Amino acid sequence: MAKAIQKRKNGEETKIRILKECLQLIAEQGPLSFTLDELSDRAGVAKTSILWHFGSKEDLILEAVGALFDDFEVRLKAFGIADPTPERLLAELFARVSEWFESAPELNAVFFQFMFQRGVHPDITARLREMYREFRRRLKEALNNPALTPKENEAVAIAVLALIDGVFVQFYLEPEAVSMKKTFATLTKMVAADRLKLGH
Numbered sequence: 001m002a003k004a005i006q007k008r009k010n011g012e013e014t015k016i017r018i019l020k021e022c023l024q025l026i027a028e029q030g031p032l033s034f035t036l037d038e039l040s041d042r043a044g045v046a047k048t049s050i051l052w053h054f055g056s057k058e059d060l061i062l063e064a065v066g067a068l069f070d071d072f073e074v075r076l077k078a079f080g081i082a083d084p085t086p087e088r089l090l091a092e093l094f095a096r097v098s099e100w101f102e103s104a105p106e107l108n109a110v111f112f113q114f115m116f117q118r119g120v121h122p123d124i125t126a127r128l129r130e131m132y133r134e135f136r137r138r139l140k141e142a143l144n145n146p147a148l149t150p151k152e153n154e155a156v157a158i159a160v161l162a163l164i165d166g167v168f169v170q171f172y173l174e175p176e177a178v179s180m181k182k183t184f185a186t187l188t189k190m191v192a193a194d195r196l197k198l199g200h
Contacts, residue, residue, distance in 0.1 A: 015053050018043050022064045027109035030117050031061050062121060068110065069127045073134065075100055087192035089142035094184035097164075101171065102180050108172045136161055143191070160191055 021043040025034040036057055040047040054060035075096050101108050114120050114128060140157035148156070167187070171178045 014043075014045055014049065018045055018050055018053060018060070019064045019067065022060055023068065023110055024106055026061070026064070026113055027106035030113045031065075032117065032119055058121060062123060065110070065114070065124055066127070068107065069131060072100060072131065087188060090139075090188045090191060091185070093138060093142060094164075094188055095181070098180035098184050101168075108168055108175075111168070112172055132161075163187060163191075 018039065021039055025039060025042065028034075036047050036050055039045075040050060043050075050060065054063060111128075114124055136154075136157050139160050140153055143156055143160065144153055145156070164187070167178070167180060167183050171180055
């Protein structure tokens with residue numbers, strides 16, 4: 001019994017290590033460029049073991065990225081504060097996003113690799129689109145201005161999301177020079193102040 005439990009634990013640890021190294025290789029090379037042989041060397045796991053756990057490279061990528069997206073969506077949907085104001089909601093939303101990306105800088109690179117590379121599995125593309133929609137919806141909810149029409153509030157959310165994308169690009173290109181936490185704190189104040197001017 002003890003041997004079976006240990007074997008299962010070892011198998012789970014091996015799987016986690018494979019998934020982690022898979023994401024790192026995607027961040028460095030893109031999902032289509034790295035090979036299972038490279039992953040085998042990086043993870044210290046036999047190629048046959050990788051195939052035993054995941055079946056194929058495509059299924060491995062789907063599971064690795066799926067887990068990544070699941071984690072992001074859980075963090076995004078779980079936030080909430082008492083007595084919310086637009087500035088406090090934005091601050092909380094940005095804090096969760098910046099904590100997630102700064103905890104593992106390769107995550108940002110993974111997103112960019114999938115956004116701009118052709119031949120990506122359609123399920124991954126669909127998840128990316130859905131995450132964007134959910135994030136935009138959250139922004140619209142946080143920034144809602146009664147003085148504006150629904151379409152105008154949607155446009156504000158899109159514009160703010162464009163600013164956030166710009167932060168992600170800079171962090172991707174030069175992570176050591178860009179602090180997401182400080183940048184988002186500044187962005188929160190700017191957006192909250194400008195929001196009060198809209199509709200007047």
